[in-house]
Amino acid sequence: MVSRGLDVRRAVVRYGPTTAVDGVTLHVAPGEVVALLGPSGCGKSSLLRAVAGLEPLAGGSVAFDGVGVDRIPVHRRGFGLMFQDGQLFAHRDVAGNVAYGLPATGVRRSSSRRADIARVDELLDLVGLAGYGPRPVATLSGGERQRVALARALAPTPRLLLLDEPLSALDRALRERLAVDLRAVLVATGTTAVLVTHDQDEAFAVADRVAVMRAGRLLQVDAPADLWRRPRSREVAEFLGYEAFVAASSRAADPLTAALARDLRDDDVVALAEGAFVVRTGGGDPDAVKGEVRGVTSRRGRSEVRVDVDGIGTVTALAPVGARFDAGTVLPLVVDPDALAVLPGSDVHD
Amino acid sequence: MSTATATRPDLPVTGGPGRVARPSRPSAGQVLFWSAAVAVPLLFLGVFFAWPVVVMVGRGFVTDGHLDLSAFAEVFSRPRTWRIVGLTLAQASIATALSVLLGLPGAYVLHRRRFRGRSVVRALVTVPFVLPTVVVGVAFRSLLVDGGPLGFLHLDGTFAAIVSALVFFNYAVVVRAVGGLWERLDPRAAQAARALGASPWRAFRTVTLPALTPAIASAASLTFLFCATAFGTVLVLGGLQFGTIETEIWIQTTQFLDLRAAAVLSVVQLVVVAGVLVVAGRARSRQERALALGAPSQTVRALTLRRPAGRPRGDGHAPALAAAAVTAVVVALLALPLVNLVVRSLRVGDRWGLDHYTALGTTGGALTVTVWQATLNSLRVAVDATVLALVVGGLVALVVSRRPRRTAGRRAVAGLDALFMLPLGVSAVTVGFGFLLSMHHPFGLDVDLRTSPVLVPIAQAVVAVPLVVRTVLPVLRAIDPRLREAAATLGAGPGRVLRTVDLTIAARSVGLAVGFAFAASLGEFGATSFLARPDRPTLPVVIFRLIGRPGADTYGMALAASVVLAVLTAGIVAACERLRAAGAGGEW
Numbered sequence: 050m051v052s053r054g055l056d057v058r059r060a061v062v063r064y065g066p067t068t069a070v071d072g073v074t075l076h077v078a079p080g081e082v083v084a085l086l087g088p089s090g091c092g093k094s095s096l097l098r099a100v101a102g103l104e105p106l107a108g109g110s111v112a113f114d115g116v117g118v119d120r121i122p123v124h125r126r127g128f129g130l131m132f133q134d135g136q137l138f139a140h141r142d143v144a145g146n147v148a149y150g151l152p153a154t155g156v157r158r159s160s161s162r163r164a165d166i167a168r169v170d171e172l173l174d175l176v177g178l179a180g181y182g183p184r185p186v187a188t189l190s191g192g193e194r195q196r197v198a199l200a201r202a203l204a205p206t207p208r209l210l211l212l213d214e215p216l217s218a219l220d221r222a223l224r225e226r227l228a229v230d231l232r233a234v235l236v237a238t239g240t241t242a243v244l245v246t247h248d249q250d251e252a253f254a255v256a257d258r259v260a261v262m263r264a265g266r267l268l269q270v271d272a273p274a275d276l277w278r279r280p281r282s283r284e285v286a287e288f289l290g291y292e293a294f295v296a297a298s299s300r301a302a303d304p305l306t307a308a309l310a311r312d313l314r315d316d317d318v319v320a321l322a323e324g325a326f327v328v329r330t331g332g333g334d335p336d337a338v339k340g341e342v343r344g345v346t347s348r349r350g351r352s353e354v355r356v357d358v359d360g361i362g363t364v365t366a367l368a369p370v371g372a373r374f375d376a377g378t379v380l381p382l383v384v385d386p387d388a389l390a391v392l393p394g395s396d397v398h399d
Numbered sequence: 400m401s402t403a404t405a406t407r408p409d410l411p412v413t414g415g416p417g418r419v420a421r422p423s424r425p426s427a428g429q430v431l432f433w434s435a436a437v438a439v440p441l442l443f444l445g446v447f448f449a450w451p452v453v454v455m456v457g458r459g460f461v462t463d464g465h466l467d468l469s470a471f472a473e474v475f476s477r478p479r480t481w482r483i484v485g486l487t488l489a490q491a492s493i494a495t496a497l498s499v500l501l502g503l504p505g506a507y508v509l510h511r512r513r514f515r516g517r518s519v520v521r522a523l524v525t526v527p528f529v530l531p532t533v534v535v536g537v538a539f540r541s542l543l544v545d546g547g548p549l550g551f552l553h554l555d556g557t558f559a560a561i562v563s564a565l566v567f568f569n570y571a572v573v574v575r576a577v578g579g580l581w582e583r584l585d586p587r588a589a590q591a592a593r594a595l596g597a598s599p600w601r602a603f604r605t606v607t608l609p610a611l612t613p614a615i616a617s618a619a620s621l622t623f624l625f626c627a628t629a630f631g632t633v634l635v636l637g638g639l640q641f642g643t644i645e646t647e648i649w650i651q652t653t654q655f656l657d658l659r660a661a662a663v664l665s666v667v668q669l670v671v672v673a674g675v676l677v678v679a680g681r682a683r684s685r686q687e688r689a690l691a692l693g694a695p696s697q698t699v700r701a702l703t704l705r706r707p708a709g710r711p712r713g714d715g716h717a718p719a720l721a722a723a724a725v726t727a728v729v730v731a732l733l734a735l736p737l738v739n740l741v742v743r744s745l746r747v748g749d750r751w752g753l754d755h756y757t758a759l760g761t762t763g764g765a766l767t768v769t770v771w772q773a774t775l776n777s778l779r780v781a782v783d784a785t786v787l788a789l790v791v792g793g794l795v796a797l798v799v800s801r802r803p804r805r806t807a808g809r810r811a812v813a814g815l816d817a818l819f820m821l822p823l824g825v826s827a828v829t830v831g832f833g834f835l836l837s838m839h840h841p842f843g844l845d846v847d848l849r850t851s852p853v854l855v856p857i858a859q860a861v862v863a864v865p866l867v868v869r870t871v872l873p874v875l876r877a878i879d880p881r882l883r884e885a886a887a888t889l890g891a892g893p894g895r896v897l898r899t900v901d902l903t904i905a906a907r908s909v910g911l912a913v914g915f916a917f918a919a920s921l922g923e924f925g926a927t928s929f930l931a932r933p934d935r936p937t938l939p940v941v942i943f944r945l946i947g948r949p950g951a952d953t954y955g956m957a958l959a960a961s962v963v964l965a966v967l968t969a970g971i972v973a974a975c976e977r978l979r980a981a982g983a984g985g986e987w
Contacts (some may be wrong), residue, residue, distance in 0.1 A: 103590050105709030122714035123593040130594030130910070136587045140609040149605075150595030205596055 053114055054078045054241055055100070055127050055209055061108035062095045069095035069267030071226070072109065077209070077243060082245045083270075084256035088288070092265040093245045097211050100243065101130050113209060116117050129207030130246035130373040133214040135198035137186040144169050144182035157201045173210040175234055182228060199231065203238060210235070210242040216251055243279065249289060253277075263287050280390055288325040291320035291390060293364045295356040301360025304338050308384035316394025325389055326366035340366060342374045356380060429893055436794045440819070440864075443791050447735050448822055448861050452665070452832025458836065459662020472657040480647075480660075485573035486665065487643045490558070490633075491626035494565035495867025498622050499615060501729050502573025508723035510578030512719070520730055521971065526965075527733060528571035529915070529972045533939045534961040536635025537946060538736040539564045541743045541958060546738055556638045564632050565735060569622040576618035577611055582699060584610055587911035599715035620679035626939065627671060630827060631924040631939065635946065643667045645925065649828045665829040676820050679884065740965070744958035748951075755959035765948045767933055770941055770960050775969070776931075777921055777938040782862060783856035785913055789862065792867025796820050797901065799868070800875035806975075816868075823865040826927025827858075834858055835929055852935060858926040863916040870912040875905050914975025918968045939965045 055077040063072035069092040077083045085093040088103045090094050098104040100111055102123040107225075111118050118126050129150075137146050144215065147169045152161065173179055176196040191199065195215060202210055215231065232255045246252050252259045253273040260270040268288075269281045280286035289300065295302045297313040305319045306312075313319070329337060340356030343363060352368040362382060365383055453790035459470050474480050509521050527535065541547055541557040554560045588610065592602040632646045637646065644664050651661040702723060706716045747754040766773075799816045803809050822830070838848035848854060878901065888894045924939040930941050938960060945957035 053796050101590075101594055102711070103593075104716070105707055107709060119709065120711045122599075123709045124598050125713070127596075128594060130591060132587050132591060136585070136591040138588065138592075138606055138609075149592065149597070201591075201595065207594075211594070389625070 052076065052112075055243070056079065056112040057096070057109070058107035058112070059183060060096060060099055060106055060111065062092070062099045062104050064095075065105040067245060068107075070099065070266055073262075073265070073267050074109075075267065075270065077371060079239065079241050080239050081258065082232070082240075082242045082244060082256045083305075084252035084259045084263050086245055086259050086288075088261035089247055091262045093247075093262045094213055096262070097130075097213055097243060097245045098211075100326060101211050102126050103130075127208045129202040129205065129210040131195075131198050131202040131210065131212045131215050132305075134218050135194040137189075137194055137197060137201075139186060140185070142182065143173070143178070143184050143186060143189070146186060147182075147201045147204050149170055149201060152205070155313075165373050168204060172204050173197075175203075175237070177201045177230065191219050191226060195227065196230075199234065203234070203240065206238075208241065210240050212242060212244040214345060215244065215280050216248055217246065217248065224248070224251065225254070231255055247248040259326065263288065270340045275329050278390060280392060283320070283392060286320045286390060287391060289322075291322050293321040293325075294392070295319045295321070295361055296316055297391075297394075299360060301358070304384055305389060306388045309389060310386070313391060314394060318392040318394060320390045320392055321366040322366055323353070323362070323389070324386040325385060326356065326358070326364060327385055328366050328368040328372065329381040329383050332368060333394070337383065340364075340382050341380045342376050342380060345372070345374055347381060354380070356382070358382070427541070427891075431658060432894075436798050440791045440795045440798075441815075442599075443751075443787075444819065444822075444864075445852075447834075447857050448825075448830060452825060452829055452839045453833075454837040455829050456662045456665050458661040461663075470663050474660045474663040477660075480664070483642055483644060483647045483664075486641060487627055487645075487671075489624050490561055490565065490643065490859040494562045494569065497562065498569045498573050499619050501725065502570055502577060502618070503615075504725045505570065505574040506581050506685035506721050507719075508702065508726040510582040511699060512723075513699050514702040520558065523930055524731060524733060525569050525972070525976075526572045526573055526737065526833040526969050528569070529918040529922075529968050530568075531924065531939050531964055531968060532568075532629065532631025533635060533765075533922070533942050534740075534923050534965045534968075535564055535568060535736075536632045536963045537942065537957060538740040538965075539567070539632075539636055540745070540946075542739045543738045547743075548735075551888050556636070556640065558641060561636050561641055563635055564636055565684065567624045568629075569625055570729065570733065571620045571956045572622050572929075573615075574620070574624070577614045578864070580611060580614040581607075598713070599718060599768045603718075606819060616681075616910050617679055620675050624672060624675050624679070624823060627675070628668065628823075629640070631943075635943070637687035640695055644671075645826050645828060648826050649928075652832050654826065658898075661829070661832070665826055668829075669825050672821070672823075672825060676817060680773045680817060680945075688701060700760075708931065740958060741962055743964045744955065747955065755955035758896060758952065758956045759959055759963065763945065763948075763953050764955055766936070768936065768941075770938070770956065770963070771939050773936050773941040773960075774963060776935050777964075778967075780856045780859065780937060781917050781920040783853075784859035787856060788863035788867050788916040789909070789913065792819075792864040792916070793871060793905075793909075795864065796868050796871040796875055796905070797897075799872055800878075800901075802880075819868055822861045827862055827923070828929070830861060831926030831929035832857060834926070840855075850932070852932065854930045855935075855937070856920070856926055859920040859923045860916075862923055862926065863919040866919055867912045869906055871908050874903035874908040875901060878904055883913070910975045910977075914972040917975070918972050921968050921971075929943055947964075 051327065055075070057073060057075040059072045059074055060070055061068065061072055071092070073092075073096055078360070085096060087093045095104055099106050102118070102121065108121060113126075113128075118128075138149065141149070144166075148165050151165045151168060160341060170179070171195075173181055176199050178193060178200070180191070181197070185198065186194065195218075202212075212231075216227050219227065223315050227253050234240075235255070238337060244252065244255055256273065258270055258272055259276050261276070262270045265283060268285050271274060271278070271279070276285075280291065282291055286294070295305065295318065296315075297306060297317040297319055298315040302319055305321070305325075309319075326338065326340065338358060340358045342352075343355040343357060345352055345354050345368075350370045352372040354366045354368050354372075354374060355363055356366050357363050366380070367385075368374070434473065460467055509517065509524065531540075539560060540555065542549050543560055544550055545551065545555070547555075554563075587604050588729065589602045592606045593599070596654075597605065627643065628645050629643055630649070633641065633643050634646050638853065642650070644667060646669070648661045648664045651657045651664065702719065704720070706712070710716065739793065741852070744755055745751050745753070762769055768776075795815065799812055799819075801812060803812060834854055835849055839852060883896050883900050886900050887893075891899060922939060923937075924943065925936055928940055931937050936944070942957050942960050945953050945960065947955075
């Protein structure tokens, strides 16, 4: 059976002596959005550029719908590409940018031109920029530029859309709003897409599956919720923001295993994300976990307390809005099982 | 602020206790400094450029104290005038078009691709640009004359010979200006086009080329300017049949003694030059509101003959190879006249020998001094001219790099910028002859500066000032204003900001400015041919005299002297270029 969608097999990308992508295998089904998530320099952009055909593969292969594309130059692959800073053509207006990849650009036939104009309007409408066609791109805000870049990349209906950090250049509030819009547009157009990002929230908001990449290799590929709940290794867990790791056999793990309400093997490891502990405000339970306050910060109004917990180390516990504690105070803590993950023991040390 | 800095022992305290970091009103010292910075160059340009040109042009239009414009009608009624104007424009247009057409692949190969020996090729390409015009003329003659390596083409004294010499000169202008922008151009814009389905050629045509247009326009207008005012090369190669407005001014003044015709032609040239400068200025200001630029290290790819493994067909490898082939041919053609010049200078009759070089210690029967003495004269004059040009050009660049808040101030600065570009295009012959006319009892003073040896370096400095300005100015303009603000908030007064920020950063480009000024001075021929006193000729003047004499020996001496001048100029520019830091040096 011919596999539909994108098939990357054991892809290798090298820059001189350095290996940026080290034997990555990845499948993206038609209509699926996959995010490549990893710290900068992990090779995710190189992988994307290799799929696009902008970097030569030193090994492995890239195929789409079962047909190898390795011998096809960039412009004939039918893969769209959207860059971090849009890379709009400054010498064309908004409509001119969106129309660039349409078949009739440069053709004199008026019927295809009319079709182009209609397509441009349709796409500008889709990205929420109806009526922006004649505007020079220099007058656009950062968010508007990325919307135009998205419309431009979608205009030729690419069979695969590659997005290279499409929202990273924007400020946070805009990034969060555009991530939702981006997901909506990709789903509405049924576009198969690969998104590269270092921002976990962006990956989780846009993608159906997230591939965590590090040092040129894929560590784990899963749906966002599965990835969060069952990170396969400590490396993945650390990248996702799990900040403390406790052996299930240790005494300090007892309140955690109790909260999880399931049996753990002795060589399992419990990973704690921020907020695995919550500062207890009600009455006193003498057996509750205790934490000594190191410092207090605030995120979106809610207080976050850095606490030292015996046998676990320094972790971030959540406290009510406006809570203030002096350093050295000992607080009672309760466990939130949603911020815990269990790492299977055999994989921890690989 | 001031108390904070005063109590910090590690910061040198340059002002009094009441000193404020950014005074709302400029101090007397500042006013004095900036006034001088504007006045000194203006005075220099006024006395040694505008005044001689006005006197020279005035001779043509003032008869018995009355304005008389009949010369225009008279000169333009001569078919010869129209022929010369047509020739100037044709020659400059064709040479400019060829320079751009050949220079674009060159810019790509030499600035966008990496290969072994690239820095050597880049240096070789730059050599013709700094060569004295007379040397280029001699080199092309010795290549094209009957019996020369390309004598079978019968190109000696033809239009094609002049055009190829002009392209030889200006290829580097296009390669350096366009390549400088190209290597910093973010390649992702073209990649975005490729991902949208554009072929390598279409991506180049619709994305890269428009981005390069300002640099191309700017390089083309400079090339046109250099071609339209070419003097030494055309005089040597063109003979009596071909010429530019510039050589015609020289012929009219020195051969026919027709000052009216020369004056009219000077004005015509001024109009052409001003027009081109306006176009160049527009192109430059467009270049300054620049595009997305990256570091060269990210954009430059290795050039390989074989298609790299993993790169598919139709991915731009063939066009890159074609560009490399064109560039290889051009580089070989650039090297040909230079190699030939050296070879021929070593040829004595039917054997090889250094006889022509030994003859440089003699007067060769045709000169008043030996060639070595003339070389020494040239070097002395060039040192003086370079110092002058550096002071004046440096001050102009400093003033023009400011961005005054008021519109009137900004206009004045832009005007000053354009004003100091004029000597680049105004006939050096006009300046030289104007010197002779105006420096006899200048401004009613009872001195005759015409016999003074200081005129030569001054005239050469006038020609070199625009080169200094154009080299230093982009570096000064590129200084982030916030850097100055940071220095000021750290307690540096205006003087210290200027010294520690502006001058320190600009100093990196000064090496190159010195090189260009020195090269321009060494090779200057148009004005010097009028001003050099018979007992103190410069090297280009001596070479021109030698090739005017019949006889194989004097011709051999001219070749040897040309080699000396070429080696001297190229060596000095190369040494100066080594001094500059990477990225400094503006648009040259």
